[in-house]
Amino acid sequence: MIRxxxxxxxxxxxxxxxxxxxxxxxxRLIPGDPARIMAGERxxxxxxxxxxxxxxxxxxxxxxxxxxxKNLARGNLGRSLKRNEAVTxxxxxxxxxxxxxxxxxxxxxxxxxxxxxIIAAYKQNSWWDLLVMVGSMVGISMPVFWLGLLLIYVFAxxxxxMPPSGRLSVGIKITPITxxxxxxxxxxxxxxGFVDALKHLIMPAVAVGTIPMAVIxxxxxxxxxxxxxxxxxxxxxxxGLAERAVIFRHALKNAFLPVVTIIGLQLGTLLVGAIxxxxxxALPGMGRLIVDRILSRDYPVVQGAVLVFAxxxxxxxxxxxxxxxxxxxxxxxx
Amino acid sequence: xxxxxxxISSVSxxxxxxxxxxxxAWRRLKRNKLAVTGMVILGIFxxxxxxxxxxxxxxxxxxxxxxxxxxxxxxxxxxxxxHALTKKEARPLLxxxxxxxxxxxxRKAPPSREHPxxxxxxxxxxxxxxIFGARVSLQVGVLSxxxxxxxxxxxxxxxxxxxxxVDNIVMRLMDIVLAFxxxxxxxAIVTILGPGLxxxxxxxxxxxxxxxxxxxxxxxxxxxESDYVLAARAVGAGHVRILFRQIMPNAxxxxxVQGTLGIGTAILDAAALGFLGLGAQPPTPEWGTMLSxxxxxxxxxxxxxIFPGLAIMLTVLGFNLLGDGLRDALDPxxxx
Numbered sequence: 240m241i242r243x244x245x246x247x248x249x250x251x252x253x254x255x256x257x258x259x260x261x262x263x264x265x266x267r268l269i270p271g272d273p274a275r276i277m278a279g280e281r282x283x284x285x286x287x288x289x290x291x292x293x294x295x296x297x298x299x300x301x302x303x304x305x306x307x308x309k310n311l312a313r314g315n316l317g318r319s320l321k322r323n324e325a326v327t328x329x330x331x332x333x334x335x336x337x338x339x340x341x342x343x344x345x346x347x348x349x350x351x352x353x354x355x356x357i358i359a360a361y362k363q364n365s366w367w368d369l370l371v372m373v374g375s376m377v378g379i380s381m382p383v384f385w386l387g388l389l390l391i392y393v394f395a396x397x398x399x400x401m402p403p404s405g406r407l408s409v410g411i412k413i414t415p416i417t418x419x420x421x422x423x424x425x426x427x428x429x430x431x432g433f434v435d436a437l438k439h440l441i442m443p444a445v446a447v448g449t450i451p452m453a454v455i456x457x458x459x460x461x462x463x464x465x466x467x468x469x470x471x472x473x474x475x476x477x478x479g480l481a482e483r484a485v486i487f488r489h490a491l492k493n494a495f496l497p498v499v500t501i502i503g504l505q506l507g508t509l510l511v512g513a514i515x516x517x518x519x520x521a522l523p524g525m526g527r528l529i530v531d532r533i534l535s536r537d538y539p540v541v542q543g544a545v546l547v548f549a550x551x552x553x554x555x556x557x558x559x560x561x562x563x564x565x566x567x568x569x570x571x572x573x
Numbered sequence: 574x575x576x577x578x579x580x581i582s583s584v585s586x587x588x589x590x591x592x593x594x595x596x597x598a599w600r601r602l603k604r605n606k607l608a609v610t611g612m613v614i615l616g617i618f619x620x621x622x623x624x625x626x627x628x629x630x631x632x633x634x635x636x637x638x639x640x641x642x643x644x645x646x647x648x649x650x651x652x653x654x655x656h657a658l659t660k661k662e663a664r665p666l667l668x669x670x671x672x673x674x675x676x677x678x679x680r681k682a683p684p685s686r687e688h689p690x691x692x693x694x695x696x697x698x699x700x701x702x703x704i705f706g707a708r709v710s711l712q713v714g715v716l717s718x719x720x721x722x723x724x725x726x727x728x729x730x731x732x733x734x735x736x737x738x739v740d741n742i743v744m745r746l747m748d749i750v751l752a753f754x755x756x757x758x759x760x761a762i763v764t765i766l767g768p769g770l771x772x773x774x775x776x777x778x779x780x781x782x783x784x785x786x787x788x789x790x791x792x793x794x795x796x797x798e799s800d801y802v803l804a805a806r807a808v809g810a811g812h813v814r815i816l817f818r819q820i821m822p823n824a825x826x827x828x829x830v831q832g833t834l835g836i837g838t839a840i841l842d843a844a845a846l847g848f849l850g851l852g853a854q855p856p857t858p859e860w861g862t863m864l865s866x867x868x869x870x871x872x873x874x875x876x877x878x879i880f881p882g883l884a885i886m887l888t889v890l891g892f893n894l895l896g897d898g899l900r901d902a903l904d905p906x907x908x909x
Contacts, residue, residue, distance in 0.1 A: 260762070268765045376607075380890035382841055384848050385864060385882030388871055396872055425690050507754040514756055515845055519868070522652030529757075530849050533764050549753050556752075 243564050247557055254553055262546040265308050267300075267537055276538050279320035316543035321535055326543035329528065334547060335418030336406070337517070337524035341509040343421075343440050344447035349502065352452040356459025356498075361486060363464065371456055377452030383512045387446040387519040394442060404521040411435045443520045447512035451505035458501040464476040496567055503559035510552055550551050601902040608898020614891035618884075622708040625701075626663040635659045669816035672858045681874040691876040694866055699877065702858040703884050709859045710888060713843045714836040720778040723831055725785025726824070732786065734816050735792030744790070747783040755780040756842060763851045770859070773852040777839050788831055792824035818869055830900045837892030846884045860885045 267273050274291035275282070284291075291297055294317075296305040310316075318324035359371035395403035402408060406420055413432040416423045421440065424433035466472065467490055475485045514526030521527075523547050532540040594722040602608050623629055644650040661692065667670055669688075675696040682692040686842040690699035759776040765774035795801060797820065805819050845850030847861025855862055860881040867878035 253745055254749055254752050257746070261749070261753075265761055265765055376893060377886070377890060380837065380841075380886050380893050382844050382848075382861070382864075382882055382885050382889075384845065385878070385885065388864075388868065388878055388882070392872060444744055509757040511754045513762070515848070518849065529760060530851070533760065534850060538764070541761075541764055545753075545757060548757055552757075553752050554755055562871060 240564065244561055247560060251553065252555060255550065258546060258549045258553070259308065259311065260304070262542050262549075263304055265545070266542055267303075269332070269538065276536075277317065280364050280536065287416065288530060292459065305524055311546075316546070317539035318538045318539045319532075321532065321540070325538050329540055330525070330544060330547055332415070333523060333544070334551065335529045336522055337510070337513045337526060338445055338546075338551075339421065340418035340440065340447060340513050340516070340522065340524060341506075343444035344509055344512065345451065345502070345505070347444045347448035348451035348455055351448075352455030352460050355452075356456040357463060357491070359456065359460040360463035360467070363481075368460075371460065375453035375456045379451060383446055383450065384515045384519055386449060387443070387516050390442045390446055391454045391519070394398070400441050404439075404519075406436060406439050406522060407432070408435050408439075426566050443516045443522060446516050446519075450512065451502070454501055454505060454508075455498060459494070459498050462497045465492060466490045466494045469493075496563075499566065503563070504555070506559065507552065510548065528547045585721075602898050605898045605901060607894045608902070610889045611894025611896075611898060612779045612889055615895060616713065618707045618891065619887050621667060622711045624667045625666045625704045625708055626668060628659055628663040631662045635662060643708070666702065669696035670699060670701040672701045672705040672727045673856050674698075681870060681877065683874070683876055688732045690880050691874070693863070693877050694870045694874070699880055702863060703860070703880055705858040705861065706881065706884060707888070709853060709857060710840050710843065710885070713770070713777070713859075714840040714888075714892075717774050717778040717839045717843075718781065718832050718835045720774075721781040721835070722785050722828060724778075725782040726789045726828070728782065728823075729786035729789030730793055730816055730821065730824075733790035734797065734812070734820070736797075739791075743786075747786050747814040750780070750783045753780075754844060755838075759842060759846060760849075760851065763846065768851045768854065770853040770857060773843060773846050776846070777842050780842075781835055781839065782837070784831065785828065788827050789821075789824045792827065793820055796820045796823050826903045830896055830903065831891055833899055834896035837889040837896065839878045840885065840892070841889055 252416060265275060269276055272287075274287050274294075274296045277288045277296075278290040294310070295303050298306070314327055316330070316548065319326050319329050352524075355371045355375075362368055388504055390401075391403050391475065394401045394570075402505040407413065411432055413420050413424050413429060413436065414427050416426055419437035424436055460509060463486070467486075474491055475489045476482075510526075513524060514530065516522070517524040517527035518530055525544055529541055529544045529548070532538070532544070590595050611613065632655070635655060638658055639651055639655050641651070644654055676692065676698075677696050679688070679692045680696040681694055682688065682696075684691040688700065690703060693699055693702065728747075730742060732740045753761070759773075760779045762776035762779055763772055766775060791818050793816070802815060802819055810819070842854055843859070844861030844864070847859045847863075848865045850862075850865055853859035853862045855866060863881040864878055864885075867874075871878040
């Protein structure tokens with residue numbers, strides 16, 4: 240196991256270097272003087288000069304990359320043009336917002352997707368099955384941002400059950416520690432804050448979670464159907480076990496590994512969903528930050544955010560891979 | 574004791590008629606209700622895209638009106654001028670109105686008899702814009718996927734066939750591209766190229782290249798050492814011939830399936846970029862861009878937001894249903 244983890248960590252190095260190269264090249268590929276691009280359109284000649292020196296923009300490209308990496312190692316991602324503060328400072332609160340949303344969405348997706356898949360397999364070819372299959376097909380095809388708008392329209396505007404946007408109601412305060420408000424509220428024992436933060440989280444989580452939910456439901460169904468055809472299930476049935484016991488005690492355990500795999504593969508969908516959903520629900524996360532700053536040409540923030548976003552994605556993927564290896568020892572010997 | 578005699582006079586001794594691979598696949602596809610539904614949906618949108626205006630009827634005539642003294646031998650300039658001429662002469666056909674003509678007094682008007690889907694925030698006919706939007710979305714989806722397939726196939730085929738360090742480097746590069754969530758990379762590319770319909774097309778094509786490269790590489794690796802390839806080599810076939818005539822046909826099925834599903838994904842990504850204001854720019858009648866505009870007026874005039882979203886969903890649903898059906902029909906082994 241340790242050897243497997245070590246190998247996976249080693250494999251991470253080229254990917255991380257690749258990500259850093261892509262974000263490094265990004266700013267230099269934008270037409271125009273990189274120093275001016277990083278200092279902003281309204282910067283004085285002097286400010287542009289300072290940026291040029293700091294990032295070595297008058298030096299050859301490979302030296303620039305080394306300077307970039309050195310700064311990166313010191314946690315220096317440059318300064319934001321819009322807010323004039325360190326990029327890392329802007330990311331500090333945006334990242335946990337997105338991660339909280341992604342986790343909540345995954346929770347919703349698993350909570351509904353797996354039971355739906357089990358029901359569909361259990362009652363194969365019934366109306367339930369058709370409903371789950373068609374419903375999941377529609378779910379996969381739905382634009383996330385459109386679903387978000389519909390949710391706001393129905394549940395916030397027409398029914399008034401949910402707050403339409405933002406992370407907290409006016410007047411509710413949460414002491415930020417991790418930046419994930421529901422967690423922070425629990426840590427500080429702020430019950431009212433927790434309920435309020437949770438309420439604000441539900442609709443975005445449903446919007447982001449719909450596609451993974453559909454994928455998980457389909458995978459659970461097909462994987463369970465596959466397992467139910469196996470001999471040992473026939474044996475279990477033959478010895479007179481109730482169908483319920485066959486499914487829950489014998490079949491599910493083996494049907495779950497592909498489901499766990501597909502859950503891991505949905506991480507990308509979640510993060511992408513977050514980019515789109517944060518804009519609609521006015522959540523100050525990574526996605527909204529990136530889109531916002533592309534439009535206002537705040538390139539240092541875009542660069543830093545893309546880097547951190549991609550690196551987060553890679554690291555979460557690593558954790559997922561390691562947990563498979565833990566669940567299924569065969570993977571370790573690939 | 575009576576013996577029953579088996580009457581074999583009615584038993585045919587002929588073999589069943591030979592059914593080709595494609596005919597067989599088509600037969601299976603036709604029996605799949607969901608796939609047929611997908612094809613019907615796509616058929617409707619395809620008709621909308623082609624016959625939104627008289628473009629296809631005008632095009633043959635305007636071909637001869639292109640001023641070749643201006644364009645010279647540059648094919649891109651030629652096509653651009655041809656397109657511009659055709660567009661200028663085309664009149665609405667299926668679409669009841671001109672998609673860019675605004676009736677200011679009818680701003681945000683709800684659906685009515687004259688305007689079945691209502692009017693948008695500046696008073697343009699929604700139905701006409703949706704119909705023209707089919708053209709934009711299908712073009713973006715199909716073109717970006719074709720581009721990605723061409724480049725991805727080339728990369729995957731060469732990488733898999735050559736193997737060794739070339740394969741190693743190319744595949745690590747593809748891994749790095751895949752390390753980015755696709756929309757994030759598309760965002761990064763649009764940042765470099767600048768927002769716009771064509772740049773968005775490039776971005777979407779680039780992010781889907783690794784998928785096809787991997788697919789093709791896997792097929793090539795699987796077949797490279799097979800006996801028939803060895804036989805082809807023994808009779809003196811060259812590398813290019815072996816790769817493209819012997820090995821590549823095997824990769825066709827997964828490419829067709831993945832490509833069909835990929836068009837759906839590309840349309841969703843295009844709509845997403847349009848929605849974020851980074852794709853097609855107004856007044857292009859692109860569904861995502863329309864939704865982005867609708868965002869501000871969604872709550873006072875929901876029809877402006879509902880219909881473009883519905884159009885996106887149905888089109889993507891069509892491609893997903895057809896793609897799933899194709900997978901089952903073309904290769905029953907892949908059935909999930």
